[in-house]
Amino acid sequence: MSIPCDIANPRLAPEGVRRIEWAAREMPVLRLIRERFQREKPLRGIRMTACLHVTTETANLAITLRDGGADLRLCASNPLSTQDDVAAALVEEYGIPVFAICGEDNATYYRHIHQALEHGPQLTMDDGADVVATLHKERRDLLAGVVGGTEETTTGVIRLRAMAAAGALGYPILAVNEADTKHLFDNRYGTGQSTVDGIIRATNILLAGKVFVVAGYGWCGRGVASRARGMGAQVIVTEVDPVKALEAVMDGYRVMPMAEAAKVGDIFVTLTGDINVIDRQHLEAMKDGAILANSGHFDSEINLKALQAMSEGKRQVRPSVDEYRLQDGRKLYLLGEGRLVNLAAAEGHPAAVMDMSFANQALGAEWIAQNAQKLEKKVYEIPHEVDEEIARLKLHAMGVQIDYLTEEQQRYLSSWQEGT
Known part of the structure; x- marks a missing residue:
């Protein structure tokens, strides 16, 4: 079956596979999530459009979403950030439709967003809110079918909160950027x-x-x-x-x-x-x-x-x-x-940092798919328990152990009688 795509050169796929596998070595949290997604298929049959930087780290997220059952289409969130070998590998080796070419002009960039929307997404995943903006400005015919989305960046969250404040946001969005395991690490150490x-x-x-x-x-x-x-x-x-x-x-x-x-x-x-x-x-x-x-x-x-x-x-x-x-x-x-x-001018964030960011994206997509029907059309923050679970998985993968509260300590923290 022919896979819909627009990429620079499919012959680059073998190089892309090698680099995707190298990045995966530094992404143990996402690997654990992928293993569970393969078993449980929490995104089975859900159509997704993702507008992200098409890099080796993003490829591992895309594979995780695919293995979770999602019908995924991927386009670039920046004309210069696409790694053409990665785009080729996703199409040729992993069967994921990709619309992204490094150095594409503005017209091609937005044509790719439209192509990634053509299957009528139920969930969106954004890095800068360009998919959300395109849906609201140019493809309102698809808006009713979208039940929720996630947003990766500070810039995108600012845009989306402005839309929500103006009553213009058409569906609930989960602000992945607001997770501690995203902005404290991706934004600070990665950037x-x-x-x-x-x-x-x-x-x-x-x-x-x-x-x-x-x-x-x-x-x-x-x-x-x-x-x-x-x-x-x-x-x-x-x-x-x-x-x-x-x-x-x-x-x-x-x-x-x-x-x-x-x-x-x-x-x-x-x-x-x-x-x-x-x-x-x-x-x-x-x-x-x-x-x-x-x-x-x-x-x-x-x-x-x-x-x-x-x-x-x-x-x-x-x-x-x-x-x-x-x-x-x-x-x-x-x-x-x-x-x-x-x-x-470089390759973006190290994979070890994107491991946590994309773990948030994967679990955020699962959460919004499960809860979308009871959410309002506004911007939500990642649930704290999801944030903590990602941190625990990351520490475990790093071989780091931490203390846990004793029952006595838990009782003390939840009481008000004791004091000086």
């Missing part, structure tokens, strides 16, 4: 390592001694700041939230407005989920040779239109590095076209 990895792969520069500006001190920003400092960079944090700014100060970083940081920074990374965090006035103040990167979900955090308008020439000087020659003679360097630098 921290993979963002720095992407910058170094793209530029081969030495971070030690550089002034490294981190825009946003959420969990992703914390991770990048920590890793950059660990490699010897002088880290500056910019923030709009006074509590997060205070935390950055207490963590030992310099904190200042972007207008000031722009004058002294060598490397800039945005991780806010907002628009034009680096704007024209900041670009005008930057030093010759400054490097710009984004690790937020969309390519809107750096004002690319302003950068282009200020430039009299542009050329690619290395893979994933574009040199913009400004009209005043300065040169600024943009990494990965302003898209997610950890995926545009």
